[in-house]
Amino acid sequence: MNELQFLTWTRGPGLNIAVGILLLGVLWRLIEIYTLGRKKDLAAPRHAAGASGLHTVFRRSLPPPGMLKRSPVSYIGGYLFHVGLAIIVFLGAPHILLIKNLIGLSWPALPSQFIGLAAVVTMAAMVVVLFDRINKPVKHFLSTFEDWFTWAVTFLPVLTGWMATQHLLLPYTQMLALHILSAEILLVVLPFSKLFHGFTLFGSRWYNGRVNAHKGVPV
Amino acid sequence: MQGPLIDTLARRGISRRTFLKYCATLASMMALPPTAGRAMAEAMAAARRPSVIWLPFQECTGCTESITRSHSPTIEGMIFDMISLDYQETLMAAAGHQAEEARANAMKENAGKYLLIIDGSIPLKMDGAYSCIGGRSNVDLLKEAAAGAAAIVAMGSCASYGGIPKANPNPTGAVSVSDIVKDKPIVNIPGCPPIPAVMTGVLAHYLTFGSLPELDDKGRPKAFYGDTIHDRCYRRPFYDQGKFAKTFDDEGARNGWCLFELGCKGPVTHNACATVKWNGGTSWPVESGHGCLGCSEPDFWDGGSFYKALSTPADPLKFAAAAAVVGAGVGVAVSFANRAKKNAAKTTHETTTLADLEK
Numbered sequence: 132m133n134e135l136q137f138l139t140w141t142r143g144p145g146l147n148i149a150v151g152i153l154l155l156g157v158l159w160r161l162i163e164i165y166t167l168g169r170k171k172d173l174a175a176p177r178h179a180a181g182a183s184g185l186h187t188v189f190r191r192s193l194p195p196p197g198m199l200k201r202s203p204v205s206y207i208g209g210y211l212f213h214v215g216l217a218i219i220v221f222l223g224a225p226h227i228l229l230i231k232n233l234i235g236l237s238w239p240a241l242p243s244q245f246i247g248l249a250a251v252v253t254m255a256a257m258v259v260v261l262f263d264r265i266n267k268p269v270k271h272f273l274s275t276f277e278d279w280f281t282w283a284v285t286f287l288p289v290l291t292g293w294m295a296t297q298h299l300l301l302p303y304t305q306m307l308a309l310h311i312l313s314a315e316i317l318l319v320v321l322p323f324s325k326l327f328h329g330f331t332l333f334g335s336r337w338y339n340g341r342v343n344a345h346k347g348v349p350v
Numbered sequence: 351m352q353g354p355l356i357d358t359l360a361r362r363g364i365s366r367r368t369f370l371k372y373c374a375t376l377a378s379m380m381a382l383p384p385t386a387g388r389a390m391a392e393a394m395a396a397a398r399r400p401s402v403i404w405l406p407f408q409e410c411t412g413c414t415e416s417i418t419r420s421h422s423p424t425i426e427g428m429i430f431d432m433i434s435l436d437y438q439e440t441l442m443a444a445a446g447h448q449a450e451e452a453r454a455n456a457m458k459e460n461a462g463k464y465l466l467i468i469d470g471s472i473p474l475k476m477d478g479a480y481s482c483i484g485g486r487s488n489v490d491l492l493k494e495a496a497a498g499a500a501a502i503v504a505m506g507s508c509a510s511y512g513g514i515p516k517a518n519p520n521p522t523g524a525v526s527v528s529d530i531v532k533d534k535p536i537v538n539i540p541g542c543p544p545i546p547a548v549m550t551g552v553l554a555h556y557l558t559f560g561s562l563p564e565l566d567d568k569g570r571p572k573a574f575y576g577d578t579i580h581d582r583c584y585r586r587p588f589y590d591q592g593k594f595a596k597t598f599d600d601e602g603a604r605n606g607w608c609l610f611e612l613g614c615k616g617p618v619t620h621n622a623c624a625t626v627k628w629n630g631g632t633s634w635p636v637e638s639g640h641g642c643l644g645c646s647e648p649d650f651w652d653g654g655s656f657y658k659a660l661s662t663p664a665d666p667l668k669f670a671a672a673a674a675v676v677g678a679g680v681g682v683a684v685s686f687a688n689r690a691k692k693n694a695a696k697t698t699h700e701t702t703t704l705a706d707l708e709k
Binding site: 133135136138139142143144146147148150151152154155156157158159160161162163166167168224225226228229232233239240241242243244298303304307 | 578580581589590591592594610611617618644647648649650652653654658659660661662663664665667668669670672673674676677678680681682684685688689
């Protein structure tokens with residue numbers, strides 16, 4: 132298999148398989164989670180200002196008082212790489228084109244140099260967050276294989292995409308194929324790992340906020 | 351036309367100065383040091399015409415058209431004329447047994463010294479019966495001619511990589527020259543067709559240095575195939591700015607914006623079209639408003655649609671709908687299983703009373 136065949140495979144059958152597994156996994160897990168149900172809370176609801184599902188959805192994006200100072204790396208690094216990933220995935224021209232091709236929606240792109248900068252910032256933030264996880268004994272202790280694995284699976288598409296556009300290490304064709312392959316691995320892993328938070332994040336925040344609002348506690 | 355090349359050129363009205371300029375251009379095009387231009391001029395001027403045998407196999411004659419027709423009035427055409435082209439079916443006057451005799455004689459007289467040019471792929475299925483010359487299969491002719499060749503030039507994508515005949519499902523079992531010949535230096539000059547200046551550049555290098563130019567991992571001269579079309583494209587700034595033509599007749603297309611979204615394969619195609627251009631430097635595909643097809647890359651024909659951007663699926667998604675249905679089905683089934691488990695737990699649940707605890 133030469134590199135063009137490899138690229139064509141990743142753009143054809145590879146993408147087919149990856150998107151198929153992603154859709155299968157996402158629908159399976161979302162339906163399973165949302166049909167689980169909970170016992171009805173028979174206690175009378177209490178009312179408190181700011182206690183609701185919607186409030187919690189937003190509040191959980193902000194560090195609780197004092198936490199930013201206690202673990203700045205987690206918060207700042209976390210913000211940086213999440214925002215960076217969103218910029219790269221949703222505002223890079225080739226990515227928008229892929230989305231348009233898959234679901235028909237499109238919007239204006241950012242210049243490629245800006246996307247390149249976002250990739251560098253994202254990778255730097257991710258590396259810092261990784262070192263923090265290695266260096267802080269508690270974080271290290273709490274980390275499982277899944278944490279290291281999902282970090283790598285998220286980091287590789289950014290690295291290979293950036294290296295492809297910068298013409299580093301391998302010819303563009305090979306790097307582009309590796310980039311698409313690594314993104315496909317991410318799609319396959321996503322529904323069955325903690326990366327699924329991309330889909331469950333707001334639902335679970337809403338749920339927690341709703342339960343606490345019933346008890347009259349804004350969290 | 352015997353004797354040194356410079357004399358022949360002089361007879362044709364080409365001045366020494368023009369010839370030197372041509373050599374300097376060729377040298378710089380091939381990224382050779384400035385002194386190489388002079389060395390090239392001296393070597394080429396003194397060169398006796400080397401014997402060249404050009405064998406056409408499973409091909410469309412587009413490579414020959416490219417070399418001869420578009421460049422015949424230029425100096426490249428002259429240089430090309432100056433080699434001793436002892437066998438070229440399309441160009442030679444002889445036919446039939448006479449032609450075959452010319453080939454046999456050239457091979458015998460210049461054994462071990464001639465340059466063999468191949469265009470077209472070599473079919474292997476049915477013992478090579480898909481393409482025969484004078485009753486002999488291409489593979490047979492190639493093996494015979496390659497044995498006495500000093501070097502082989504695979505002209506065009508078919509000879510270099512199998513090209514269109516090798517495209518899926520490859521009915522004739524087409525292969526490239528390098529799939530068959532393993533013991534001779536081979537230089538691939540892919541393209542459908544290849545650029546004439548690349549051909550003459552390689553020949554000039556061979557005449558000057560007595561060796562083939564530096565090749566990349568696909569056997570192509572690095573000097574011409576070192577960069578991608580995209581990297582040298584004059585429309586590249588539009589790509590970087592995110593300005594794309596969306597259709598072939600929209601505002602973007604009229605403004606000459608990047609053709610990436612219309613399926614241009616420039617980013618993955620190594621060739622010199624963007625710098626050397628075509629038809630004596632007149633234009634080239636992207637300049638004329640059409641994206642690159644990637645014709646100088648192996649298996650370009652099977653690389654998905656020419657009009658689909660590289661970052662989009664090569665084929666429409668096949669399993670997406672089925673996978674969504676299966677996923678939803680599994681989700682529903684699992685949720686029923688969970689409900690059943692909960693209900694079973696509920697029915698088997700025994701109420702604990704205060705009396706039970708005090709037992």
